[in-house]
Structures are given as structure tokens and as C-alpha cells.
Amino acid sequence: MGLPESVRLPAELPDNLWPPHALLERNATENIYVPVPVEVTERPPAEAVTEELPEARLYVPPPPEERQARALHGGEGHAGPLHARELQASELQAEELKAEELQADELQADDLHAGQRHAEGRHTEDRHVKDRHAEERRAEEQRADQRHDVRRGADGEHDDDREPAFLPMVLGHGEDDPEDYVPAHSRGSGARHAASGTSKRTIRRRRRAVLLAYLMVVAAVLIIGHQMRSEEQPIAPGREAAQRAAEPVGPAPADVPVATPQAQAAETQAAEVGKAGEFRYAKTRGPMLGTDGDLHRFEVAVEDSVEGTKAAEFAEEIDRTLGDERSWIHDGQLRLRRVTQESGKADFTIYLASARTSEQMCATGGLQTAGFTSCRVPGKVIINADRWAEGIPDYEGHLAEYRRYAINHEVGHELGHGHEACPGEGEKAPVMMPQTYGLKGCTRNAWPYLDGERYSGEPMA
Structure with missing residues (x-):
């Protein structure tokens, strides 16, 4: 080698x-x-x-x-x-x-390269396996959604009952929503976007019903709020104790005219027109009379046997009288308002009753009127229909003024005021003077306030 x-x-x-x-x-x-x-x-x-x-x-x-x-x-x-x-x-x-x-x-x-190629091959294989598993899961979810849709179609309205219909969705989607609209809770997958026609119509009906209910609730809240603002605390108790005097008790004065046969015949004829002792009430609520102070609510009624005056006309005349600045609301210490009988909130009632019925009603309070004059008993202001229609001799030619006097005088008793005497010859008569029995040297007057001042006389025993 x-x-x-x-x-x-x-x-x-x-x-x-x-x-x-x-x-x-x-x-x-x-x-x-x-x-x-x-x-x-x-x-x-x-x-x-x-x-x-x-x-x-x-x-x-x-x-x-x-x-x-x-x-x-x-x-x-x-x-x-x-x-x-x-x-x-x-x-x-x-x-x-x-x-x-x-x-x-x-x-x-x-x-090294072989090891890397082997690792890359395993990674690619794992990724393919994961993708295949994901596709299988998606296919299973789609099959489950299809089964769910089939069940929903079979259930019909029972499935629609589960539709929540909350107000923001109702206000956000009107009747002109596109047909492909699907509620938010039904948007889980592609299959849930395909709602049936019946379900869509049911959803639209539900939205309309909820919107209508919402508007009704809002209207009710506004009405109740207005009612609460306009009607405050009721009249304070103990008003009866504050009243200083009532209508005269005892026999009528000598100059009170005695009922004639003609008057009795007229009363009998009036009784034939309507049933005596039954009343028809004003069905509307009146305006607020006055700006401040305790609120006194009243209702108005007219006896069925009274001719020529409807309950609404009588109520309007009372509102005009008590709402005048010369009436009891002038000092800002009280307010008055007419309410309906259905409300059940009246503190007293103003009646227009026939002579016979008014005499009976006044007698319940111990007052003897002989069917001639008006009166007031606790909770009731009773206006004699004959005096309302005819007046008295001292107010001859001034019937409207006498009617205002009668209202202010009897309501004054309800508010706690007693009788007052004439201040002197030729002076105006105080409104709380019993003018129906004569002016006693004074001149007629229908108002408690004159020239912005309270006009009154000496209290009567």
C-alpha cells in the first residue's frame, strides 16, 4: 500500500x-x-x-x-x-x-431538516384534524337548528308566546319593517334568520299591541297627574264647629206669605211632571275657582219635578257666581270646584228643590221654612225652586242678582259664616243678612266683597 x-x-x-x-x-x-x-x-x-x-x-x-x-x-x-x-x-x-x-x-x-419537515407535517396534520372537527361541529349545530325550526313550526303560537316584546324594540321597528327582520334573541345561527311568515305576523301584532298599551298607560298617567295637581287635600274637619250661626229656627215671620190654593195646585202639577224627591246631577266637572287656599268640592243636583231648569244650566250659574272676584274666593284663603257624583269626592251638595221638598230637607236640620225660603243643613245647600224662579219683591226686576245672592248666602253658611244685621238705613245689605225676609231699610247686595274689601254687618243673635 x-x-x-x-x-x-x-x-x-x-x-x-x-x-x-x-x-x-x-x-x-x-x-x-x-x-x-x-x-x-x-x-x-x-x-x-x-x-x-x-x-x-x-x-x-x-x-x-x-x-x-x-x-x-x-x-x-x-x-x-x-x-x-x-x-x-x-x-x-x-x-x-x-x-x-x-x-x-x-x-x-x-x-435537522428532516426533523423540521416531520414536525411541519405533524402540525399540518393536526390543523387538518382540527378543521375537520370544527366542520363536524358546525354541521351538527345546523342539524340541531333545523330540528329546532321544525319544532317551532309544529308548536305554532305556543312558540310565539315566548317572544319578548320590549318597548325599545317596539319603538325601534314599526309596521314597515322589512320582512327579513328577526328578533335579537333569534339570531344565534344562520337557520334562525329564516322565520316563518306566521311568526313574523305574530311579532308585528305583538308590537302593535304593546305600543297601544304603552300609549294608554302614558295617557292614564297624564290624566291622573292632572287630577292630583288640581285636587289637593280635602276640606279640613271641624268646619261645622266654626259656623257661628244657622238659618233662623222657629216659625216664619208674620209677613211670610201663606201658600194659596193656586200655589198648591201648581205644586201638584209640578209633581206630576217628575217624581218628587229624586234628583238628577250635573255630569261634568267644573273649573277651579280661586287660586290658593283650602279646596272645597261640591256637586250640583236638580229635582226631577222642577221644570225649566236643567242640571247643567244650574251648575253653570253656580260656577259663574262662586267664581266671581266679589265672591268668597276673593281673599285667596279658599278655592271651590264642582265635581261629579261618580267621583265621590264632594264635600257638600247644592240642590235646586221644589218648595215642598226643600221644606222637608230643611226640617231635617231643625229649620222651619214653610216652603218659602232656601236653607242650609250640614253638607247640603238647598235652594228653593220657587224663589229661584220668581225672586222676592225687594229684588223685583233683578232676578239674576237675587239668584247670586241666594247662592252666596247659603254657601256662606256652608263655609262657616252666620247671619249679619243691616248696618244702617240706606246702606247696602250684607250678603249674610237674611234678605229674603226683607231688606230692613238696606239696599240689595249679592256679594261678600265690595271694592276689594269684605263687606259685613254686626252678627245677629
Whole structure:
């Protein structure tokens, strides 16, 4: 086993190649190199050779130019042909080691790339498996939604009963909503967007019904609020104790006219027209009379047997009288308002009753009127229908003024005012003077306030 031909030395070397004459002449013995015998055996693998050779025997060859210069000029460190062969062998071994290292690196790189490709393949496979599972889940959800829709179609209206219909959705979607509108709770998947025609019509009907109910509730709240603002706390109790006097008790004065046969016949005829003792009430509520103070509510009724005056006409005349600035609301200490019988909130009632019925009603309070004058008993203001229709001699030609006097006088009793006397000859009569029995030297007057001041006389015993 020998060296390759590319690295073998020629069979005959030139005479001047080795050793240099200068060295031989100086000391011939020093120029003699005795190489260590080398046993040529089969070369082991490169890694084994690297481990067996001492580090000092490894040789890194110089560049080719330097080797050529040394060969021509006799460089230092070369001791003969055998030494050159050893150097060449070392160079060959180094190149083989380097080639094996490169091959090992390439193998390692190939293994790394193979591992990466394997990992990428597994990742791709896992992703495909996940995608397949996701598709299976979506298919299962679609099948479940289809089964749900089939059940909804079978249930019909029972399923529609679960539709929530809240007001923001009602106000946000009117009757002109597109046909493909689906409530928010039904938008879970694609299948739920396909609501049946019956379900859509039911939803629209529900929205209309809820909107109508909402408007009715708002209207009711507004009406109740207006009612509460206009009607405050009821009249304070104990008003009866504050009343200073009542209508005169006892027999009628001597100058009170006695009922004639003609009057009795007229009363009998009136009784035939309507049933005596039964009343018809005004069915509307009147305006608020006054701006401040305690609120006194009243209702108005007219006896069925009274002709020529309807309950609504009587109520309007009372509202005009009590709402006048010269009436009891002038000082701002009280307010008055007419209410309906159905409300059940009246504090007192103003009646227009026939002579016979008014006499009976007044007698319940201990008053003797002989069917001639009006009166007031607790909770009832009773206006005699004959006086309302005819007046009295002192008010001849002034029937409307007498009617205002009668209303203010009897309502004054209900508000706690007693009888007052005439202040003097030629003076105006106080409204609380019993003017129906005569003016006693005073002149007629229908109002409690004159020229913005309370007009009154001395209290009567």
C-alpha cells in the first residue's frame, strides 16, 4: 500500500535538491537525518488516527507558494525526502479529516431538516384534524337548528308566546319593517334568520299591541297627574264647629206669605211632571275657582219635578257666581270646584228643590221654612225652586242678582259664616243678612266683597 501517484516523489532526485551544500560543508554530521522507522499498516478511520497521533505530529501544511519556494531554495525545517513524505501524508490526513467533518455537518444538517419537515407535517396534520372537527361541529349545530325550526313550526303560537316584546324594540321597528327582520334573541345561527311568515305576523301584532298599551298607560298617567295637581287635600274637619250661626229656627215671620190654593195646585202639577224627591246631577266637572287656599268640592243636583231648569244650566250659574272676584274666593284663603257624583269626592251638595221638598230637607236640620225660603243643613245647600224662579219683591226686576245672592248666602253658611244685621238705613245689605225676609231699610247686595274689601254687618243673635 503506497502513496497516490499525485504525491509520489520522482525515482531520481536532482543532485542539488537535498541536502544543501552549505550545510554539508559546515558540519556533515549535523546534516544527517535518521528518520524514525514507520510501520506502514492499513490506515484506520480518521477519528481514530486523530486520537492516536500526538498533537505534535499534526502538521498544517504551508501555502503552495511557500512550499515551492522552500523546495527550490532549501527552506528551513526540511531534513530530507522522507520528511517531505511524512508532511504530505499529514496534509492528506488533515484533508480527509476536514472532508469527514464536512460530511458529518451535512449529515447533521440533513437530520435537522428532516426533523423540521416531520414536525411541519405533524402540525399540518393536526390543523387538518382540527378543521375537520370544527366542520363536524358546525354541521351538527345546523342539524340541531333545523330540528329546532321544525319544532317551532309544529308548536305554532305556543312558540310565539315566548317572544319578548320590549318597548325599545317596539319603538325601534314599526309596521314597515322589512320582512327579513328577526328578533335579537333569534339570531344565534344562520337557520334562525329564516322565520316563518306566521311568526313574523305574530311579532308585528305583538308590537302593535304593546305600543297601544304603552300609549294608554302614558295617557292614564297624564290624566291622573292632572287630577292630583288640581285636587289637593280635602276640606279640613271641624268646619261645622266654626259656623257661628244657622238659618233662623222657629216659625216664619208674620209677613211670610201663606201658600194659596193656586200655589198648591201648581205644586201638584209640578209633581206630576217628575217624581218628587229624586234628583238628577250635573255630569261634568267644573273649573277651579280661586287660586290658593283650602279646596272645597261640591256637586250640583236638580229635582226631577222642577221644570225649566236643567242640571247643567244650574251648575253653570253656580260656577259663574262662586267664581266671581266679589265672591268668597276673593281673599285667596279658599278655592271651590264642582265635581261629579261618580267621583265621590264632594264635600257638600247644592240642590235646586221644589218648595215642598226643600221644606222637608230643611226640617231635617231643625229649620222651619214653610216652603218659602232656601236653607242650609250640614253638607247640603238647598235652594228653593220657587224663589229661584220668581225672586222676592225687594229684588223685583233683578232676578239674576237675587239668584247670586241666594247662592252666596247659603254657601256662606256652608263655609262657616252666620247671619249679619243691616248696618244702617240706606246702606247696602250684607250678603249674610237674611234678605229674603226683607231688606230692613238696606239696599240689595249679592256679594261678600265690595271694592276689594269684605263687606259685613254686626252678627245677629
